[in-house]
Amino acid sequence: MIEIEIDGKKLEVAPGSMIIEAADAAGINIPRFCYHKKLSVAANCRMCLVDVDKVGKALPACATPVTAGMKVQTQSQKAMEAQRAVMEFLLINHPLDCPICDQGGQCELQDISMGYGPDVSRYNFGKRSIKDKDIGPLIETEMTRCIQCTRCVRFGTEIAGLREMGAYNRGENLEIGTFIEKSLVSEMSANIIDLCPVGALTSKPFRFTARAWELIQHASIPSHDCIGSNIYVHTRNHHGIMRVVPRENESINETWISDRDRFSYTAFKSNDRLTVPMVKRGGHWQEVDWQQALDFAVTKLQDLLHQQGAKQLAGLISPSSTVEEFYLFQKLLRSLGCDNIDHRLHQTDFSHQQNMMQFPGLGMTLEELQQQEIIVLIGSNIQREQPIAGHRVRKASLQGCKIFQINVVDYQFNFTVTDKYIVKPSELVHALAQIAKALSLVSDQKIPDNTLDFLSNITINENVRAIAEQLLIGERKTLILGAIAQNHPQAGLLSQISELIARLCGAKIAYLTEGANAAGAWLAGAIPHRHAASNNMAMEGLNTADAIAAKLKGYILFNVEPECDCANPNLALQAIEQAEVVISFSTFKSPSLMLYADILLPIAPFAEMSGTFINTEGKWQSFNATTLPKGDTRPGWKVIRVLGNLMNLPQFDYVSAEQIRDELKVMIDAQSFTSSVPSYNQLTQSSYSHQTNNHLERITEWPIYRIDALVRRSIPLQQSAASILPGIYLNNAFAQQLNLTDGSKTTVKQGDGEANLAVIIDDKIPDNCVFIPAGFSETAKLGASFGIIEIGSAHG
Amino acid sequence: MSSNNKTILSEKVCAEIDRWLTKYPPHGKQSALLPALLIAQENNDNWLPQHIIEAVADYLAIPRIAAFEVASFYSMYHLKPVGKNVISVCTNISCMLSGSEKIEHYLNKKLGVKFGETTEDCKYTIKEVECLAACANAPVCQINKDYHENLTPEKLDEILKKLDN
Ligand code: SF4
Ligand code: FES
Ligand code: FES
Numbered sequence: 001m002i003e004i005e006i007d008g009k010k011l012e013v014a015p016g017s018m019i020i021e022a023a024d025a026a027g028i029n030i031p032r033f034c035y036h037k038k039l040s041v042a043a044n045c046r047m048c049l050v051d052v053d054k055v056g057k058a059l060p061a062c063a064t065p066v067t068a069g070m071k072v073q074t075q076s077q078k079a080m081e082a083q084r085a086v087m088e089f090l091l092i093n094h095p096l097d098c099p100i101c102d103q104g105g106q107c108e109l110q111d112i113s114m115g116y117g118p119d120v121s122r123y124n125f126g127k128r129s130i131k132d133k134d135i136g137p138l139i140e141t142e143m144t145r146c147i148q149c150t151r152c153v154r155f156g157t158e159i160a161g162l163r164e165m166g167a168y169n170r171g172e173n174l175e176i177g178t179f180i181e182k183s184l185v186s187e188m189s190a191n192i193i194d195l196c197p198v199g200a201l202t203s204k205p206f207r208f209t210a211r212a213w214e215l216i217q218h219a220s221i222p223s224h225d226c227i228g229s230n231i232y233v234h235t236r237n238h239h240g241i242m243r244v245v246p247r248e249n250e251s252i253n254e255t256w257i258s259d260r261d262r263f264s265y266t267a268f269k270s271n272d273r274l275t276v277p278m279v280k281r282g283g284h285w286q287e288v289d290w291q292q293a294l295d296f297a298v299t300k301l302q303d304l305l306h307q308q309g310a311k312q313l314a315g316l317i318s319p320s321s322t323v324e325e326f327y328l329f330q331k332l333l334r335s336l337g338c339d340n341i342d343h344r345l346h347q348t349d350f351s352h353q354q355n356m357m358q359f360p361g362l363g364m365t366l367e368e369l370q371q372q373e374i375i376v377l378i379g380s381n382i383q384r385e386q387p388i389a390g391h392r393v394r395k396a397s398l399q400g401c402k403i404f405q406i407n408v409v410d411y412q413f414n415f416t417v418t419d420k421y422i423v424k425p426s427e428l429v430h431a432l433a434q435i436a437k438a439l440s441l442v443s444d445q446k447i448p449d450n451t452l453d454f455l456s457n458i459t460i461n462e463n464v465r466a467i468a469e470q471l472l473i474g475e476r477k478t479l480i481l482g483a484i485a486q487n488h489p490q491a492g493l494l495s496q497i498s499e500l501i502a503r504l505c506g507a508k509i510a511y512l513t514e515g516a517n518a519a520g521a522w523l524a525g526a527i528p529h530r531h532a533a534s535n536n537m538a539m540e541g542l543n544t545a546d547a548i549a550a551k552l553k554g555y556i557l558f559n560v561e562p563e564c565d566c567a568n569p570n571l572a573l574q575a576i577e578q579a580e581v582v583i584s585f586s587t588f589k590s591p592s593l594m595l596y597a598d599i600l601l602p603i604a605p606f607a608e609m610s611g612t613f614i615n616t617e618g619k620w621q622s623f624n625a626t627t628l629p630k631g632d633t634r635p636g637w638k639v640i641r642v643l644g645n646l647m648n649l650p651q652f653d654y655v656s657a658e659q660i661r662d663e664l665k666v667m668i669d670a671q672s673f674t675s676s677v678p679s680y681n682q683l684t685q686s687s688y689s690h691q692t693n694n695h696l697e698r699i700t701e702w703p704i705y706r707i708d709a710l711v712r713r714s715i716p717l718q719q720s721a722a723s724i725l726p727g728i729y730l731n732n733a734f735a736q737q738l739n740l741t742d743g744s745k746t747t748v749k750q751g752d753g754e755a756n757l758a759v760i761i762d763d764k765i766p767d768n769c770v771f772i773p774a775g776f777s778e779t780a781k782l783g784a785s786f787g788i789i790e791i792g793s794a795h796g
Numbered sequence: 797m798s799s800n801n802k803t804i805l806s807e808k809v810c811a812e813i814d815r816w817l818t819k820y821p822p823h824g825k826q827s828a829l830l831p832a833l834l835i836a837q838e839n840n841d842n843w844l845p846q847h848i849i850e851a852v853a854d855y856l857a858i859p860r861i862a863a864f865e866v867a868s869f870y871s872m873y874h875l876k877p878v879g880k881n882v883i884s885v886c887t888n889i890s891c892m893l894s895g896s897e898k899i900e901h902y903l904n905k906k907l908g909v910k911f912g913e914t915t916e917d918c919k920y921t922i923k924e925v926e927c928l929a930a931c932a933n934a935p936v937c938q939i940n941k942d943y944h945e946n947l948t949p950e951k952l953d954e955i956l957k958k959l960d961n
Contacts (some may be wrong), residue, residue: 163859163861165861166859166861166864167865168861170868179861179864180846201849453942516949
């Protein structure tokens with residue numbers, strides 16, 4: 001540490017830091033435009049000029065490193081004159097259109113010119129003006145206001161890892177933009193709205209709807225991925241939620257949020273909102289009050305229980321529900337004698353559930369993830385699934401971490417992949433087994449004999465051996481199992497072999513789950529084989545796939561749209577349509593919901609209620625409602641509580657979400673979770689024999705903006721360039737082999753389900769496979785997300 | 797996307813770019829951007845349409861915007877079709893003080909076009925450029941690859957006559 005002095009204040013600062021960092025840490029304000037603590041130093045705006053003792057000219061505080069004994073003045077005459085001059089220059093070409101500018105009231109240029117600028121302009125020539133560019137549905141541009149600080153350009157290069165904005169032309173013709181008109185495709189693109197110090201880049205959906213000073217700021221947590229990014233929700237008196245911005249939390253999202261977290265609020269005002277309880281009587285829908293709706297639900301449920309028994313009932317709940325909702329949901333069902341409870345809607349293989357840890361998660365903090373030396377992505381599209389985790393992996397990569405990809409799609413990331421092995425889904429187990437085998441030959445870790453037997457028949461491909469060898473080098477290694485690994489039909493084997501690999505190369509294993517709160521679901525008991533805060537049960541209930549396959553008599557859906565949210569939408573719809581009783585807790589109504597449900601209970605989305613999400617690190621983050629729920633909508637936990645009361649279930653008298661959370665927390669703290677034996681011990685098949693097949697296989701993901709009912713209804717997100725279209729994606733060579741051309745329509749068939757979709761050429765897809773995303777009504781008639789599929793010939 | 801840049805850039809262009817690439821370390825492909833754009837331009841009637849800039853960027857595996865930035869910054873790249881001869885007139889400070897305006901007006905009158913325009917017979921394009929680093933002999937212009945210094949309208953007249961033949 002060295003000692004310097006700023007404005008007479010003695011400060012201890014780290015050598016090598018810049019004057020502006022020292023001043024910021026000490027709470028001394030230096031005006032700035034181009035400097036941002038998360039971006040590289042550009043030093044091009046000169047607003048931060050300060051007076052440094054024994055130096056002739058004023059120096060930019062953002063680019064001047066501290067030296068021992070340095071004396072800095074930020075308010076001396078020399079500093080003030082320099083700042084005023086810079087301000088005057090910056091305003092020469094600025095339109096000064098604050099009254100019609102959305103940034104007015106929250107503009108760094110406005111604030112700083114108030115503080116440092118002159119009150120009248122001496123410039124009376126024509127100003128430069130620049131044509132606006134359309135860069136997509138999320139960000140509005142008004143480039144005449146741009147002061148060319150290049151924060152947005154540096155963001156693309158350094159943070160998003162996707163250089164989309166640039167500075168082109170030169171001199172006074174310099175412009176910031178994309179050069180050719182295009183929509184930004186980064187999943188984090190809208191952070192440049194916050195970075196832009198002026199009104200050049202503003203939020204398109206928020207445009208002209210409020211002034212900053214009319215807004216009230218509430219802390220909250222969005223409900224779309226397991227990261228739990230911290231956000232502020234801004235509300236305006238009667239108008240409800242106006243926008244979402246990041247809330248800084250260095251340990252989680254730093255200063256960023258994904259576009260999904262920022263714009264999902266636009267669905268809150270969707271016309272699809274269910275705002276009154278509804279019941280179906282004699283085939284007709286009626287809007288009713290809560291009392292009637294809940295009485296109706298109680299009667300229906302009790303009849304079902306009397307006539308069919310609790311085993312004929314299942315509860316499926318969205319993985320993005322709150323801890324409080326999960327806990328009460330399972331408590332309600334279990335009090336009725338039903339263990340058929342699940343939140344794992346995309347999964348089909350549950351054979352390893354007994355062996356799972358207390359909850360599937362990262363097993364470390366996001367900051368630790370960033371410190372890894374080796375990361376193996378197994379069936380993960382991390383950048384789109386959990387953009388903030390993807391950002392951490394990118395940071396690790398920039399620090400030299402080696403990243404490997406074992407996958408069924410050759411995903412392209414904003415970080416360098418050292419080596420990869422891309423196979424079709426039915427080969428994924430074999431791919432991992434080869435790695436395990438290669439490691440078992442050289443690793444000094446002992447593994448049980450039956451595990452060795454399991455690997456005995458595997459022959460190792462040279463590419464895989466090369467990857468395996470690199471996994472042995474270095475420390476701090478992590479295997480990340482993503483959505484494809486978890487939703488794969490052999491998820492259990494994948495998980496067990498991954499654990500074996502982890503053991504053999506000394507890595508940790510991480511599950512990045514879909515939805516906002518899978519960790520909460522596991523801990524609160526929204527799984528068929530464990531009660532809240534408990535170990536495995538002797539008699540477990542039905543998981544999602546079994547509950548659907550069994551075609552039960554009754555289903556309770558909690559923010560689940562089976563046609564979009566289930567692994568086999570065709571089968572799920574059949575099961576639910578044939579059921580006698582379907583009670584749906586839902587934020588939205590949809591034509592298909594109206595078709596199969598008997599009772600619709602309107603429940604609030606995340607920012608309209610209080611609750612808790614547990615993120616992938618295991619952090620509990622509670623939040624309060626930011627606005628009143630729309631219409632007669634109620635928080636889900638309250639609805640379940642009243643239902644419990646009406647059914648006279650014991651211990652259902654909660655008065656607040658906190659009370660529920662605390663009850664569960666106490667149970668979890670008291671729990672002694674018996675961590676299970678390593679699951680690779682279960683690799684009992686005496687030896688795994690690899691069989692190749694020539695079937696055409698389907699690959700599925702739930703794309704970034706189709707993951708839940710909320711984002712599916714966000715129009716700006718649907719229109720953005722990061723969203724992908726329903727279609728049949730296959731590689732060029734394979735398409736030619738099948739005589740299919742880009743854009744032509746063709747039919748795909750799975751069992752009794754089929755869909756007619758556009759062909760989209762995509763060389764990321766391996767041979768003999770078609771990638772068909774889920775989460776669309778267009779693909780709802782199809783069957784299993786992975787498995788055999790038939791393709792017709794081209795027509796139309 | 798990037799798969800068809802081979803067909804956009806001829807084999808000859810690619811080979812020449814490859815030769816430049818050997819001069820830089822493998823991770824420094826962006827360094828070859830300036831010559832690569834020039835090569836592409838020379839092989840495309842002396843101008844760079846958008847798809848060629850993109851093809852060059854893809855060929856070097858750099859972000860396309862990085863190529864656009866460079867192509868739009870330097871006046872030696874022509875983003876619109878140009879005439880057979882490109883006359884680049886320096887109007888920076890030394891040349892301005894030594895009479896570059898006269899040169900400009902002379903060309904306007906003689907050729908009937910303004911800066912940034914091309915004569916109807918496609919023989920000449922005139923362009924305003926920044927300092928050509930020959931200030932000692934201002935005013936200066938560059939015609940295609942040659943510098944012409946200490947310009948006067950008379951001198952320019954001679955030069956144009958020669959070019960016309
Ligand atoms: S658009 Fe905004 S962030 Fe980008 S350079 Fe201009 S002022 Fe800076
Ligand atoms: S903030 Fe220092 S030069 Fe811009
Ligand atoms: S100013 Fe014209 S050559 Fe330098």
